[in-house]
Amino acid sequence: MKTWICPGSFDPVTSGHIDIIKRAAKMCDRLIVAIGINDKKAPFLTAGERRRLLEKSIAGIPNAEVDEFQGLLIEYARKMEAAAIVKGLRAVSDYEYELQMALLNKRLDEGIETIFLMSGINFSFLSSRAVRELASNGGDIRGLVPDEVLDDIMAKYR
Amino acid sequence: MKTWICPGSFDPVTSGHIDIIKRAAKMCDRLIVAIGINDKKAPFLTAGERRRLLEKSIAGIPNAEVDEFQGLLIEYARKMEAAAIVKGLRAVSDYEYELQMALLNKRLDEGIETIFLMSGINFSFLSSRAVRELASNGGDIRGLVPDEVLDDIMAKYR
Amino acid sequence: MKTWICPGSFDPVTSGHIDIIKRAAKMCDRLIVAIGINDKKAPFLTAGERRRLLEKSIAGIPNAEVDEFQGLLIEYARKMEAAAIVKGLRAVSDYEYELQMALLNKRLDEGIETIFLMSGINFSFLSSRAVRELASNGGDIRGLVPDEVLDDIMAKYR
Amino acid sequence: MKTWICPGSFDPVTSGHIDIIKRAAKMCDRLIVAIGINDKKAPFLTAGERRRLLEKSIAGIPNAEVDEFQGLLIEYARKMEAAAIVKGLRAVSDYEYELQMALLNKRLDEGIETIFLMSGINFSFLSSRAVRELASNGGDIRGLVPDEVLDDIMAKYR
Amino acid sequence: MKTWICPGSFDPVTSGHIDIIKRAAKMCDRLIVAIGINDKKAPFLTAGERRRLLEKSIAGIPNAEVDEFQGLLIEYARKMEAAAIVKGLRAVSDYEYELQMALLNKRLDEGIETIFLMSGINFSFLSSRAVRELASNGGDIRGLVPDEVLDDIMAKYR
Amino acid sequence: MKTWICPGSFDPVTSGHIDIIKRAAKMCDRLIVAIGINDKKAPFLTAGERRRLLEKSIAGIPNAEVDEFQGLLIEYARKMEAAAIVKGLRAVSDYEYELQMALLNKRLDEGIETIFLMSGINFSFLSSRAVRELASNGGDIRGLVPDEVLDDIMAKYR
Numbered sequence: 001m002k003t004w005i006c007p008g009s010f011d012p013v014t015s016g017h018i019d020i021i022k023r024a025a026k027m028c029d030r031l032i033v034a035i036g037i038n039d040k041k042a043p044f045l046t047a048g049e050r051r052r053l054l055e056k057s058i059a060g061i062p063n064a065e066v067d068e069f070q071g072l073l074i075e076y077a078r079k080m081e082a083a084a085i086v087k088g089l090r091a092v093s094d095y096e097y098e099l100q101m102a103l104l105n106k107r108l109d110e111g112i113e114t115i116f117l118m119s120g121i122n123f124s125f126l127s128s129r130a131v132r133e134l135a136s137n138g139g140d141i142r143g144l145v146p147d148e149v150l151d152d153i154m155a156k157y158r
Numbered sequence: 159m160k161t162w163i164c165p166g167s168f169d170p171v172t173s174g175h176i177d178i179i180k181r182a183a184k185m186c187d188r189l190i191v192a193i194g195i196n197d198k199k200a201p202f203l204t205a206g207e208r209r210r211l212l213e214k215s216i217a218g219i220p221n222a223e224v225d226e227f228q229g230l231l232i233e234y235a236r237k238m239e240a241a242a243i244v245k246g247l248r249a250v251s252d253y254e255y256e257l258q259m260a261l262l263n264k265r266l267d268e269g270i271e272t273i274f275l276m277s278g279i280n281f282s283f284l285s286s287r288a289v290r291e292l293a294s295n296g297g298d299i300r301g302l303v304p305d306e307v308l309d310d311i312m313a314k315y316r
Numbered sequence: 317m318k319t320w321i322c323p324g325s326f327d328p329v330t331s332g333h334i335d336i337i338k339r340a341a342k343m344c345d346r347l348i349v350a351i352g353i354n355d356k357k358a359p360f361l362t363a364g365e366r367r368r369l370l371e372k373s374i375a376g377i378p379n380a381e382v383d384e385f386q387g388l389l390i391e392y393a394r395k396m397e398a399a400a401i402v403k404g405l406r407a408v409s410d411y412e413y414e415l416q417m418a419l420l421n422k423r424l425d426e427g428i429e430t431i432f433l434m435s436g437i438n439f440s441f442l443s444s445r446a447v448r449e450l451a452s453n454g455g456d457i458r459g460l461v462p463d464e465v466l467d468d469i470m471a472k473y474r
Numbered sequence: 475m476k477t478w479i480c481p482g483s484f485d486p487v488t489s490g491h492i493d494i495i496k497r498a499a500k501m502c503d504r505l506i507v508a509i510g511i512n513d514k515k516a517p518f519l520t521a522g523e524r525r526r527l528l529e530k531s532i533a534g535i536p537n538a539e540v541d542e543f544q545g546l547l548i549e550y551a552r553k554m555e556a557a558a559i560v561k562g563l564r565a566v567s568d569y570e571y572e573l574q575m576a577l578l579n580k581r582l583d584e585g586i587e588t589i590f591l592m593s594g595i596n597f598s599f600l601s602s603r604a605v606r607e608l609a610s611n612g613g614d615i616r617g618l619v620p621d622e623v624l625d626d627i628m629a630k631y632r
Numbered sequence: 633m634k635t636w637i638c639p640g641s642f643d644p645v646t647s648g649h650i651d652i653i654k655r656a657a658k659m660c661d662r663l664i665v666a667i668g669i670n671d672k673k674a675p676f677l678t679a680g681e682r683r684r685l686l687e688k689s690i691a692g693i694p695n696a697e698v699d700e701f702q703g704l705l706i707e708y709a710r711k712m713e714a715a716a717i718v719k720g721l722r723a724v725s726d727y728e729y730e731l732q733m734a735l736l737n738k739r740l741d742e743g744i745e746t747i748f749l750m751s752g753i754n755f756s757f758l759s760s761r762a763v764r765e766l767a768s769n770g771g772d773i774r775g776l777v778p779d780e781v782l783d784d785i786m787a788k789y790r
Numbered sequence: 791m792k793t794w795i796c797p798g799s800f801d802p803v804t805s806g807h808i809d810i811i812k813r814a815a816k817m818c819d820r821l822i823v824a825i826g827i828n829d830k831k832a833p834f835l836t837a838g839e840r841r842r843l844l845e846k847s848i849a850g851i852p853n854a855e856v857d858e859f860q861g862l863l864i865e866y867a868r869k870m871e872a873a874a875i876v877k878g879l880r881a882v883s884d885y886e887y888e889l890q891m892a893l894l895n896k897r898l899d900e901g902i903e904t905i906f907l908m909s910g911i912n913f914s915f916l917s918s919r920a921v922r923e924l925a926s927n928g929g930d931i932r933g934l935v936p937d938e939v940l941d942d943i944m945a946k947y948r
Contacts, residue, residue, distance in 0.1 A: 090258075091254045091257075091258065124258075124261065125257075125258045125259075125261035125262045125265070126262075127258075130258075130262055133230075134230065134266075137229040137230045137233070138229070138230075138233075139230050139232075139233070139266060140266065
């Protein structure tokens with residue numbers, strides 16, 4: 001069974017995340033959407049909130065599930081016996097950072113592959129930060145976040 | 159009457175800003191230089207200080223004026239009935255970020271255009287942050303900020 | 317009267333070009349879509365063919381017209397008494413090249429501005445070269461070129 | 475059965491290609507290494523030569539095979555019932571071009587995914603062109619091409 | 633006597649830093665490895681700790697020494713009568729920032745050159761931040777930091 | 791004695807080249823400006839013409855001389871017992887290509903360093919190609935090429 005991990009902070013989940021998750025889920029047997037918990041960075045939503053939004057958003061994808069991890073991603077991937085880490089790419093600046101992380105992770109564990117998918121064209125400008133800024137200023141976030149959690153996110157930020 | 163908006167934090171205004179403002183003012187009927195007020199980021203200068211420096215610097219441009227806005231830039235542009243938002247570009251990293259914001263703003267209001275002008279070659283290395291660092295360490299900022307406010311900025315940071 | 321110039325080789329015109337032309341035409345009084353004729357580069361379509369496709373495509377834009385030029389763009393812009401050259405930007409690699417040309421043109425004539433508009437998101441992957449490759453291999457180019465010239469381009473390349 | 479396609483011109487195959495091919499082969503059931511035949515570009519090696527070098531190089535990978543295609547990659551992928559196209563990424567300039575091709579291919583067939591793997595760190599500077607230049611100038615290409623074809627390539631270019 | 637300065641925050645020193653320092657030391661008479669002390673940014677290690685790690689790491693390089701500086705780098709370089717500032721480059725994002733700083737420094741003192749060396753290929757993914765994250769999460773940092781200070785850094789972060 | 795090599799095609803020499811050559815000459819004992827002769831690429835000027843223009847342009851730099859080389863740069867550098875190859879950098883796209891070449895050259899000879907200097911700000915838009923295009927279209931190239939060869943280059947291209 002081929003397990004892939006799709007890591008992120010999902011603060012909050014966006015339609016761009018779900019696009020990547022759906023496409024990745026088609027290519028593996030089990031996709032773990034893994035929320036990184038980092039004690040040093042203060043997230044906008046708690047781990048529990050981020051998890052609930054994600055779970056609602058991926059309810060329709062049978063081989064995807066949500067989990068949380070602390071510490072090094074590569075250690076978590078090893079523990080879950082994952083074959084690959086999958087990431088979405090948007091701009092060139094994403095690419096450089098992700099490339100560095102991928103090279104570092106490869107050095108730490110040669111056996112775990114990093115796979116890049118490009119963001120869908122309609123999500124190329126979309127980030128959790130943009131959603132937060134729009135939502136907290138009364139902007140329209142319809143289409144930018146999964147329909148299933150639109151009301152939750154709007155309620156949260158209003 | 160064609161209104162354009164030139165947004166920024168102007169903390170403080172630099173000669174690069176004024177170069178873009180002058181060139182943009184020639185291409186529209188009314189140019190609003192709009193200081194973004196963001197409660198979450200602590201600016202180095204207060205909104206009032208940034209405004210006074212800008213007003214002094216653009217006193218000679220008849221169709222330019224200074225204003226402040228809070229919340230979403232695109233909402234502000236709509237309220238001012240602006241035809242376009244105008245931005246200066248320097249490095250590639252600027253470009254990526256500005257492109258994302260432009261695409262996001264286009265999605266929020268198809269009718270408001272984002273226009274990019276390239277920074278004058280002598281200002282391609284110049285940023286408000288560089289001015290702050292130089293000024294607070296006793297470096298020479300002549301030419302990097304408008305002559306009209308050179309003394310004010312030096313007094314402020316010394 | 318404010319004249320802007322939108323230069324290119326338009327070999328052939330794409331929907332991305334028309335998107336930029338429409339948006340630019342709204343911001344000036346007269347927009348000259350200027351086909352660059354370069355004796356050293358062999359185009360796929362003749363200047364006459366490129367011109368006819370462009371003319372058909374912009375027939376509905378009252379203040380836009382097609383012209384041809386040889387030699388330096390900045391000389392042509394000066395001769396037409398243009399206030400600005402307008403260019404569409406897609407990827408970062410575009411940006412670097414266009415920035416260099418803009419800086420060079422600014423050095424040759426300080427009075428003519430270069431204005432950048434970002435490509436519409438659905439055209440960010442689109443180029444004349446991609447259209448040529450698709451069309452000559454029987455790919456579907458609907459939506460990638462203006463509807464008015466779809467049949468002409470398909471006939472040309474088949 | 476999950477078929478992936480790894481396209482390229484392989485003129486000639488390099489150690490960087492083989493690194494990507496090996497890693498991709500582990501993630502799918504059948505990997506087709508597909509040599510693009512383009513009548514307009516004159517390759518350095520004939521299609522037959524490129525094929526023989528590739529076949530020798532991947533002899534040890536049981537689920538990988540070599541094929542050739544003409545015309546649009548996406549049509550070929552569809553014909554082979556491939557689930558994905560897999561590409562190696564090195565520099566940022568690669569990334570931009572590949573991203574454009576991936577977006578274009580996605581528009582032509584939503585159902586075929588493009589997957590990016592990063593080049594192994596020791597191959598990040600390596601290209602077929604570099605191999606050609608080294609080999610034809612008597613430079614040492616050991617390690618830059620698969621051991622199995624080192625002598626063939628050296629003989630070819632000497 | 634030609635003095636070069638290699639500035640950084642070295643929080644902590646990595647094998648990538650030492651690679652650049654060794655190569656730079658070969659090209660000048662005296663290399664000052666200068667730790668930037670910035671009261672506004674809280675480093676992870678104190679200036680004293682960073683200095684001791686650096687001194688241990690470069691003990692074998694006869695013409696290299698460690699120093700600290702506050703304020704503007706260019707003022708410090710002038711005071712030390714340095715002919716050049718030497719920096720290592722990794723990704724494109726490094727490059728853009730370093731280029732801006734180099735242009736700014738050139739404006740402040742035309743006589744002091746900025747020299748760029750590329751990072752060794754095995755250190756292209758390596759940063760002080762990556763070392764901190766690995767070390768504090770129990771990851772293996774062998775090879776990523778100089779052998780001479782491996783135990784010190786592991787003790788510090790455990 | 792420290793020998794550095796500044797390679798290029800110099801077709802023709804520009805003021806940007808001379809800026810790099812002057813700055814590099816200050817940092818080494820002997821600077822060889824080496825014209826790459828490539829039988830496969832047709833230059834605009836012959837090797838002899840390029841050499842004469844270069845020699846006239848660097849006549850005032852006592853420790854710089856002009857030479858020509860064929861084949862691999864790194865072999866030539868080794869033969870000349872050079873300690874380093876020095877290159878000017880302008881845009882990000884330059885950087886990527888030069889970085890790849892530097893990594894490749896490092897693999898071929900660990901002992902020869904590649905050193906990057908950034909182009910002077912007034913030459914960041916300048917290339918031999920731009921000079922050729924301007925000169926052959928009657929544009930003004932004053933300041934873009936060394937004064938010593940301005941008339942020669944204008945005569946050549948008119």
